[in-house]
Amino acid sequence: MPLLFLLPAGVLVIAFFIWPVVNTILLSLTNLSTANFGNPDFVGLDNYSTVLSDRWMPRILGNSVFYLVATLAFFNLGLALVIAVSTSFIPQRAADGIRLFWLLPRITSPVVFVLIIQGLLAPGPYGVLSQLTGVSQSWINAYPWTVIVFANGIIGASFGMLIFTASIKSIPDEQFQAAAVDGASQMFLVRRVILPQLRWPILFVTAYQSLALLSSFEYIMLLTNGGPGFYTTEVWSLWAYSEAFQSYSGTARFGLGSAMVAGLVVVALIVSLIILRLFRFNDLVTKPKIEVN
Amino acid sequence: MAFIRTTMLATASVALLAAPAIAQDTITLEAWTVGPDDPSEPRADNLERAVEALNGTLEEEGADYRVEIETDFDTSDWDSYRRRVLLSFESGDAPDIVSSAHIDVAPWSDAGFIAPLDSYIDGNDRFDDIVPALWDAVTYRGSRWAIPQDTEARPFYYSKPLLAELGWSDEEIDGLPDRIESGDFTWDDVISVGREAVEAGVVEEGRGYWHRPVNGPDFWQFMLLHGATLQDPESGNLVYDPEVGEEVFAMFETMVEEGVLTPDINGMSWNDFHAQTSSGESVLFWSGGTWNWAEWATGQVADRGGNEYLQETIGFALQPQADADVGPLTLSQPHSYMISESSEHKDVAARVLAHAQDPEIERHHFLTTLRPPVLQSSRELAEFEDDWFISRIAYMADYSGFQPLHPSLGVYSENYYRVLTAVEQGEFDAAMAAEILAEELAGDLGDAIEIR
Numbered sequence: 001m002p003l004l005f006l007l008p009a010g011v012l013v014i015a016f017f018i019w020p021v022v023n024t025i026l027l028s029l030t031n032l033s034t035a036n037f038g039n040p041d042f043v044g045l046d047n048y049s050t051v052l053s054d055r056w057m058p059r060i061l062g063n064s065v066f067y068l069v070a071t072l073a074f075f076n077l078g079l080a081l082v083i084a085v086s087t088s089f090i091p092q093r094a095a096d097g098i099r100l101f102w103l104l105p106r107i108t109s110p111v112v113f114v115l116i117i118q119g120l121l122a123p124g125p126y127g128v129l130s131q132l133t134g135v136s137q138s139w140i141n142a143y144p145w146t147v148i149v150f151a152n153g154i155i156g157a158s159f160g161m162l163i164f165t166a167s168i169k170s171i172p173d174e175q176f177q178a179a180a181v182d183g184a185s186q187m188f189l190v191r192r193v194i195l196p197q198l199r200w201p202i203l204f205v206t207a208y209q210s211l212a213l214l215s216s217f218e219y220i221m222l223l224t225n226g227g228p229g230f231y232t233t234e235v236w237s238l239w240a241y242s243e244a245f246q247s248y249s250g251t252a253r254f255g256l257g258s259a260m261v262a263g264l265v266v267v268a269l270i271v272s273l274i275i276l277r278l279f280r281f282n283d284l285v286t287k288p289k290i291e292v293n
Numbered sequence: 294m295a296f297i298r299t300t301m302l303a304t305a306s307v308a309l310l311a312a313p314a315i316a317q318d319t320i321t322l323e324a325w326t327v328g329p330d331d332p333s334e335p336r337a338d339n340l341e342r343a344v345e346a347l348n349g350t351l352e353e354e355g356a357d358y359r360v361e362i363e364t365d366f367d368t369s370d371w372d373s374y375r376r377r378v379l380l381s382f383e384s385g386d387a388p389d390i391v392s393s394a395h396i397d398v399a400p401w402s403d404a405g406f407i408a409p410l411d412s413y414i415d416g417n418d419r420f421d422d423i424v425p426a427l428w429d430a431v432t433y434r435g436s437r438w439a440i441p442q443d444t445e446a447r448p449f450y451y452s453k454p455l456l457a458e459l460g461w462s463d464e465e466i467d468g469l470p471d472r473i474e475s476g477d478f479t480w481d482d483v484i485s486v487g488r489e490a491v492e493a494g495v496v497e498e499g500r501g502y503w504h505r506p507v508n509g510p511d512f513w514q515f516m517l518l519h520g521a522t523l524q525d526p527e528s529g530n531l532v533y534d535p536e537v538g539e540e541v542f543a544m545f546e547t548m549v550e551e552g553v554l555t556p557d558i559n560g561m562s563w564n565d566f567h568a569q570t571s572s573g574e575s576v577l578f579w580s581g582g583t584w585n586w587a588e589w590a591t592g593q594v595a596d597r598g599g600n601e602y603l604q605e606t607i608g609f610a611l612q613p614q615a616d617a618d619v620g621p622l623t624l625s626q627p628h629s630y631m632i633s634e635s636s637e638h639k640d641v642a643a644r645v646l647a648h649a650q651d652p653e654i655e656r657h658h659f660l661t662t663l664r665p666p667v668l669q670s671s672r673e674l675a676e677f678e679d680d681w682f683i684s685r686i687a688y689m690a691d692y693s694g695f696q697p698l699h700p701s702l703g704v705y706s707e708n709y710y711r712v713l714t715a716v717e718q719g720e721f722d723a724a725m726a727a728e729i730l731a732e733e734l735a736g737d738l739g740d741a742i743e744i745r
Contacts, residue, residue: 036403036404050736053736054736055732055736118562122562122565123557123561123565126565136497137557138557138560138561140560141556141557141559141560141718142557224560225560227559227560227711227714227718228556228557228559228560228714228718229556229559229714229715229717229718229720230711230712230714230715230718230720230721231711232718232720245376252376252379
């Protein structure tokens, strides 16, 4: 009987999560491409050795890690915390207005958002920044990483902001009042009252956003497409996408692309484990030593 | 019951004999075509005209069927169009006729997506009108897989007012195409005049010469200009010669170092590129395509006078010589119609394509797109002689190189362009770039490429 109730969800999970993973792994063992679609050959681990022996693989892996850490630290966590904490000390209406403003980039379509960024950063006579500074250059080409981290970050910040705001709101008022009676400054409140109670949400946002950042490449693709130059801003997921699907002549190598995506799954697992260790996940889920009623 | 059926059959036969027009089959074909530039719409329209003409012929022949065609014209971009076509091929439900660049013949025929057309071409003398050299561009592994639909050239464009500002006389400006054709004005001159223009303040830094902002066939021209062989005629393998590669990369390295070419060109939007070049006000030299002329006339400079403005402002020539043994040249990527292997009416589709080989039908295409026609009889039409632009670019066909037909050409091209952008960004010097490209190609293509 319980199995029957699990069936609908189970079917969906198998069809849309488990089967694609299995299929990807199967595909990654073949040389499937647009040129041999009817009859791919089994090539074993050749695709994996191609990926691992690629001389630019370390650079692309490094790029992915840099992109992940920089975007997370500065924006998805850092800026999100700053907005959440600072807006919890100002009047409700103003705070809501500020948070709504930060949601705008997230509800803008990625393509439109990138077009706006490109318009701001284009060389003269059109680019806004070129006009303001008097230096006519393609700012995206001049500072590709800064632009990518910034563009992704101001979108990513809103996610953490919402979660952290909700968590701060759920901290009982008595704690703030008690701290105020003891003469705590606002900085002290943030350090000793708010942040310790945000460990769970911070863990969640870090883990969730890391995986999201690892697999998302649409903003990078639209802004620089991995350039300018030689894999300057190419991250792993974009590399897999361009190897598998993007080519001027429509030649796509699905087998190789699948191997790269399978590699991405491994990278994602490692990142998740590091995050869980970093936050001492086991301590977080141990039973509380005293019962609070 | 049997009696009734017999009677009905008899009645039907009588009706058929009496009025052949009443009981006809209609064969519906589907055709996908692509610009992706808007003016190329006749690629779809002309098939509809060809079907009309074919139905006239069928009526004369007393055939018991007529043809209808559903056409689709794609204006997205090459990548998404090709993907759409590939997916339809894979589903086994592809349109009967597909138009695409001739280079797609290699991967698509290898995959068994398109049908060889030799028997249809040989069996229909309407195809004899096509310029013979163009068949080379659609011949692969000994068969012809496509029908050339138009051809093109990729001119070296220049801004007349900016050259005038640099002190060139009208005669010198108008004589530039001849000087380039004779090899008197070479790529070294492009660089030195470009630098002169930057130093004199005629153009801003980095606007002496521009190439296209994203990867595309244009870049093969620079390999060809330096004498590259791209394919081994014996084995059919792709070929890369690092020495030639180094010369090509050195040319672009010099242009960036001298401030003639900005590395910011890579990744610039097409709209920006066209707006800046077609105005003739801010970029001195650039490489483009003949089809750009129609785009600019109806788009970027339409409100300045379109065609007339361009004729006064923009000049065009072959891509200048970089190696005296090779001379100036251009690259052509003929567009062509293919018939899918899954089509149930290959013979009818081939007859439609045969009826499209009509100078009257083709005229409509070359006058809207300004792409040189593929029919010999079209080149004798008065409009062809009279068209200001087409008559002036016709000679470029004699200097035209093609891309090699090979299923992995795309991988070669992506690697080549990526290394080139790295050179322009100052990441590699020319010698290092030539070597890296050799390693990348060997790693990616294995036996399919010969590194010399």
